[in-house]
Amino acid sequence: MIYKNLYIDGHLSDLTVTDGIITSIQPVQSGVGIQDSVINNHDSRTVDCHAMRWALPAMVNMHTHSAMTLFRSAGSGLPLQQWLHDTIFPLEAKLTPDDIYRGALQAFDEMRSSGTTAFNDMYFCTESTIRAAAEKRMGGIVSLSVTDADFEDPDKALHTHRFFNDYDRTVSRLPHGITLAVAPHAIYSVSGKHLRYIADFAHEHGLPFHIHLSETQAERENCLKEHGVPPVVYLDQLGIFDKVGQHFIGAHALWFDETEIRILGDHQVTVVHCPNSNLKLGSGFRFLYNELRDAGVNVTLGTDGCASSDNLDMIEAMKVMSLLQKGTRLDAAALPADEVFRIATENGYRALGMDNCGIRTGAHANFFLVDISRPPFTILHQQDLSPEQRNSLFLNQLIYAAHGDCITETITF
């Protein structure tokens, strides 16, 4: 495939993809590109972008419950614990594997159409999510979500143990681009005994350990009451970080003190900020981005499931993350557009072990095209902009002015 006359880093370029790899990026000589592309319009392997598309590396949604597209806006107005127990858990008890498959299909359609090609999912019936991901050519991690009930209730325990016992066989049949992980739901729903068991399993198989962590102030206060220490110190005392190290992925990560941030940084873990979900459920908004980044934590971005975030639009999530940093720090320069975009792409690639991504020769073709004829991008069509100025303006317009619907095409091979 040849994409002609599209912008890359502020430069009008032609981009060639061969066998799933970007094999060439050539600058377009001024005045030649559009004329030249008309000649190639009959060739189905050539797409002429007429200087109205901008290519960017695809995004990674680092915390999802994909099938929850079925529950958009469910329990709206309830705080987390009431929302979970009165609305979400009773709904989930009725789900069939086919429901989960159909919910996940819808999620992956939405992700792809808004520039996301990889995800980090936490749910049950992993085989349904895997099937949907393969059909939609999505990559990422599918993790089995477990609570104590999944070990103790006889019917559920059967399924849980099947996941752990059949792990090797399941892995050997996974579609391209999908890996497995284990996901204890949270410290308030999984006992220390089971957290240790899951961490041992993750350590033995080199798997990510994905958990909801310090999502609410109540979680932190209850942990202090029950264990005498805050959540991260509690997990450290259980030996979880020593076992899983960099494979630890903590979703939400809102309520930390300095000691906890130091522990997370020392182990170079990944955390996932889910700003829309946190705001919708009234869980909090002071995400300590600078502190976590400076301590050595890999900070990534996610939407959470659609029952709390209502959509899977990572452009919206980037905007809200950036605005919250500016607002809570009283600093308009905090978390600028280029940095929040790297959080949604490069930091996600690092967490998922996705090597060789980005728009450059030799990298995997994994990118999306933005329609810059749309109103948010009018400012880019001034004649006297340098490539650097145009690039900076583009990222600002994308994150603060546009939404995921400005994306016309998402390419993965």
Ligand SMILES: [Zn+2]
């Ligand atoms: Zn979640």
